Amino acid sequence: MILYGLKTCDTCRKALKALPEAVFVDVRAEGVPPEIRAAAVGRFGAALVNTRSTTWRGLDDSARSLPAETLIAEHPTVMKRPLIVAGEAMWLGWSKDIATDLEGRT
Template sequence: MRIYGLKTCDTCRKAAKALDGAEVIDIRHMPMAPELRARAFETFGAALLNTRSTTWRGLSEAERARPPLELLEAHPALMKRPLIDDDTALHLGWGKDVQAALLG
């Protein structure tokens, strides 16, 4: 199981602690493969972008208008976190639904 996010993100830390043995991948230091980014966007659509983040608020209108996959490649911190790959499905965030799916 892999958790894609930021090592400094509290939500990613909570997920990593609960999912003992999961590999945490900091997307600022090790960018996601384009195939995984495309699969995640296909699965979650616009929900993959965190439009409430400080990174988003710092973007110009022209940058915000760029295609989402280009934005995520240029600004990895724009991704809603964590993105969890359990080898069968992708999960986004650490809400009750994701916790129930992964922890039983």
């Protein structure tokens, strides 16, 4: 299981604490691999972009109009997080429902 997020994100820290065996990838330092990014955009679409983030607020209109995959490739911190990947399965964000769904998968 791989958890894509930011090491400074409280939500990512909660998810990582609940999933101690998950491998953590800091998207600011390492980005999101193209194949994972494409699969996540295919699954979550525009919901993958965090329009409430500081990164989003700092973008100009031309950057905001980019397709989600390109936007996240150029500005990985605009991705909603955490993105949790286990094989072909993906989860976006961290909630009680996701925690329950992932229980026992690590």
